[in-house]
Amino acid sequence: MRLPRVKFEHRPHRYEDGTIRIGGEIYGIAAEIADPYGWAWTALTLMDGTRSLDEIIERLRLAHPELPDPESIVEQLAATRYVEDAAAVPPAGLSERERDRYSRNHAFFRTVDIVPRGHGWETQLRLKSARVVVLGLGGTGCHAAWALAAVGVGTIHCVDPDLVELSNLNRQVLYGEGDVGRPKAEAAVARLRTVNSDISVTGERRHIGSRRELDELIAGYDALALCADRPTGHDIRVWANRACAAAGIPWAGGGYNGPLVTVGCFAPGAGACYECLSSGEEARRHPGTPVDLGGPGVIATSAGVSGQLVAHALLGLLTGVPVPPVGTIQGVNLIAADHHVWVRHPPRPGCPVCGTRADGSEHNSMHRMTEIDAGRANRTRP
Known part of the structure; x- marks a missing residue:
């Protein structure tokens, strides 16, 4: 120095x-x-x-x-x-225009980073090189995609099978009245390109109906933002859990149930996977307790919080800044200030994604690990 x-x-x-x-x-x-x-x-x-x-x-x-x-x-x-x-010296990988655009990002990241850096732009450079799939462009997905574009994720691919409906406009921020009847993926891509012309935004109108199709979708990408709820919310999360594990990439998934907003954060080789958390929660509940995965009740604020939490989790998963709470589901209740969700369970022995073998060694079926520097670094205090 x-x-x-x-x-x-x-x-x-x-x-x-x-x-x-x-x-x-x-x-x-x-x-x-x-x-x-x-x-x-x-x-x-x-x-x-x-x-x-x-x-x-x-x-x-x-x-x-x-x-x-x-x-x-x-x-x-x-x-x-x-x-x-x-x-x-500012890095050559960012233009003067980009340094101006992301100057507030720079101030935020260097504030919360727990690792000493050379010039403070390292996190932004990682975001610029990142490739993310946003699956589902409803309330959560719209806000997540907007945040990822605004913060400077270099490549974003948007996927949704639906058309814009009038009832979507109370919370799906990427669409306007003129988009009703238009494919969501098409409208979202057009809007995001006006948000940030320094990144690449693509999209496709597509229904993901199987684990194999999800494998194909995320191939070559660095992370998945799971914002879809079909097929049933649990099923598609299981697909994401296994597909991302096989691809060796992290993922975050979020949603809302009335005023209750939650996000799950998962990374290969770190913490429990989604299925282990789900199993742990099922075992914790009283037998016969119904599980409500959400309904039509949503407003702009609950959708916005949901999408922003997903985007925030992905920032940590992609860069390590801030350090992501992997292997957890967390959330807030917008009508009960003292109600916070924090779910963490250990991996199940023998889980094919994150568990342990009979000999006690960790199971790791991933062929490529996501590097998170901050997760390995020691906190340095004077």
């Missing part, structure tokens, strides 16, 4: 007792440093992007001659995610 600089989003604050808080007030991002002698505070103050590491170390030594090892403090602080290199 040539010119260390504390990121603007993580600018530090020093309390009267000498404790330094860095990283703002966002839970899971901030850290506190016990600094009774002011050594760390001086070092952080010097990290303003105008001095090299050697210059900071020398000034720290002059300010605190009693400090036995100024090099260690400076190097530890510079190696955290709270500090960036002011001399870093």
Whole structure:
């Protein structure tokens, strides 16, 4: 690192007792440093992007001659995610137009990233090279596809068999009155291309009626956004679970049941698969409890939250930023602020997707693993 600089989003604050808080007030991002002698505070103050590491170390030594090892403090602080290199050059893989378009993305990702990076654009570059299938362009799918396009996913393929109906317009954000009677895939592609002309958006009017057809659909893609509910919601999720495992790609699926909105997040080799979570929930319920997978009750807000949660999960699955909660189903109840959904179960022994063999070793039927750097990185705290 040539010119260390504390990121603007993580600018530090020093309390009267000498404790330094860095990283703002966002839970899971901030850290506190016990600094009774002011050594760390001086070092952080010097990290303003105008001095090299050697210059900071020398000034720290002059300010605190009693400090036995100024090099260690400076190097530890510079190696955290709270500090960036002011001399870093923007990547060649993004044009000036793209850097302007995604400048707010850049600020968000470098705030929540738990891994120190070179220039802070690494997450955006990963999104630019990503290829995602959005299956289902209803309430959830429209919002998910819009978010993925807006954030800069490089290739998006939209699939849906239906035509736009007037009743869709209360929550399916990609269509207008003039699109009624038009294939959803066609209308969605046209709209998304106006949202972001710097990415590739394609689509097809197609009904996925078997696991084999889903295998064919996702071949060559990096992730699946499952926003379809036909055939029955559980069946198509089982297909997605097995197809994505076989292809070695992650997937996220979401939906709504009245005000209850949920999203599942799954990745090869990490956490339980959908079928294991479903089995765990079935075992937890009282025998005979009916399972309601949703109905026609939906408004723009519940559909919007659903789609945005799916898109947010996919960002983490594709880049590791933020770290995705793989092997879980989570959600919110829009009419009960204290009702949160958090489902996590261990893989079932012998599960062909994510379980363990009789000898206790992990089963892994995937031939290609999705790399998630942040999932393997240790949290570095000064």
